[in-house]
Amino acid sequence: MGYFVESLRQLIGFAPRKPAAEAIRPEVREIHLLKRREKVTKAEIRAIEIAHARARTRHKWRNRRWATLIAVNLLFLLSYTFDVQLLEGAMTASRFVGFHFADLNSALQVTLAYKHVVLNLLIGTTTVFVMWWLLGGRTFCSWACPYHLLAEGAEWLHLKLAARKWPAQVKFHRGTRTVFYLLFVVLTAATGYTLFETLSPTGIVSRALIYGPGLALLWVLALLAFEVLVSRRAWCRYVCPIGVTYGVVGLLSPLRVQYDVRRCHHEGDCRKVCLVPHVLDLTIRGRAGELTTDVGADCTRCGLCIDICPTDSLRFTFKGLERLK
Structure with missing residues (x-):
C-alpha cells in the first residue's frame, strides 16, 4: 500500500517523501554506518565507473x-x-x-x-x-x-x-x-x-x-x-x-526497477540521466528504508539508470520471477 500511495503522489506532482527515522530498517542503518567507516574514495569510485563505461553492456537497455x-x-x-x-x-x-x-x-x-x-x-x-x-x-x-x-x-x-x-x-x-x-x-x-x-x-x-x-x-x-x-x-x-x-495503469504492475541500497555508492549518475529524476530520490543516502526498494510508477522503465549504474544497484525485476538480466 505504501508503494501505491507514494507512486500516486509522485504521479500527480508531489515531491517524494523522505522516510521517517523509525521507518528505516536496522539493517539499512547498519549498512550506512559500514559505508561511513569503510568509505570508498573518489578515486576508487572513478575506477569502477571507468571499468563500467568500457563494458560491452554499457548501453544494453x-x-x-x-x-x-x-x-x-x-x-x-x-x-x-x-x-x-x-x-x-x-x-x-x-x-x-x-x-x-x-x-x-x-x-x-x-x-x-x-x-x-x-x-x-x-x-x-x-x-x-x-x-x-x-x-x-x-x-x-x-x-x-x-x-x-x-x-x-x-x-x-x-x-x-x-x-x-x-x-x-x-x-x-x-x-x-x-x-x-x-x-x-x-x-x-x-x-x-x-x-x-x-x-x-x-x-x-x-x-x-x-x-x-x-x-x-x-x-x-x-x-x-x-x-x-x-x-x-x-x-x-x-x-x-x-x-x-x-x-x-502501472501502479500495481509486476514489472519494476528495483534499488538495492547495499550495492550503491550514492554517486548520483542515475539521477542525472533520468527523465523523471524524482523517482530516484531513494538513491540519495538515507532516503531508502528497505534493503531493496521498488522505484515508483512514474518511472518510464527506459533503463538508462540501469545502464549507467556501475555497481548494479538498479535492476529490472518482475514480481514472482527471477530478476531480468
Whole structure:
C-alpha cells in the first residue's frame, strides 16, 4: 500500500517523501554506518565507473529500447506502404493481426467528446490496458512513443549547449502536468472536441511517419526547439497526460526497477540521466528504508539508470520471477 500511495503522489506532482527515522530498517542503518567507516574514495569510485563505461553492456537497455521503439513504428509504415495489413492505423489507434489496440488516453478523449463508448474502442483499450499493466505503466513513453525518441535527441543537444552555459534551463512544477490533464478532460467533455489529439506530438509524429508529413509537424518542431533552448523535456515532464494515464495503469504492475541500497555508492549518475529524476530520490543516502526498494510508477522503465549504474544497484525485476538480466 505504501508503494501505491507514494507512486500516486509522485504521479500527480508531489515531491517524494523522505522516510521517517523509525521507518528505516536496522539493517539499512547498519549498512550506512559500514559505508561511513569503510568509505570508498573518489578515486576508487572513478575506477569502477571507468571499468563500467568500457563494458560491452554499457548501453544494453538503451539499445534494446531504441531497437524496439524504431521497430514498432517502422512496422506501421511498412504495413501501410506494402498493404500487408499486419499493423494498421497509427499509434493512437491500431489493429495488429486482427486485434484492436487503442491508446488509453485517446480512448478517454473520444469517450468524453462523444459521450458514449464504441465497442471496438472498448476492446482495444482492454487489450492495451492489460499489455501496459504487465509491462509497467509508463513503459509506453520510452519504449513505443515516437516523439520520445525525437525528444531524446533534443535533450542530448540541450545538455551539450547547457555545458557551455548557453540555453536557459527553466524548470516548472511537476504538478502542472496534472493541471493540464484535468484541463484537457474538462475541455474535451465541454466542447465535444478531442483537443489533446490535435496537439499531441505522439499522434502527429506517428501519422506523419506512416502517411506523410503535414503542417502539424511545425508544432512538433516548435516543441523540440523549446526543449532545446528553454526547458529540458518540457512536454513529457510538464504537459503530456499520456504519462499520467499509463502511470496510473502501472501502479500495481509486476514489472519494476528495483534499488538495492547495499550495492550503491550514492554517486548520483542515475539521477542525472533520468527523465523523471524524482523517482530516484531513494538513491540519495538515507532516503531508502528497505534493503531493496521498488522505484515508483512514474518511472518510464527506459533503463538508462540501469545502464549507467556501475555497481548494479538498479535492476529490472518482475514480481514472482527471477530478476531480468
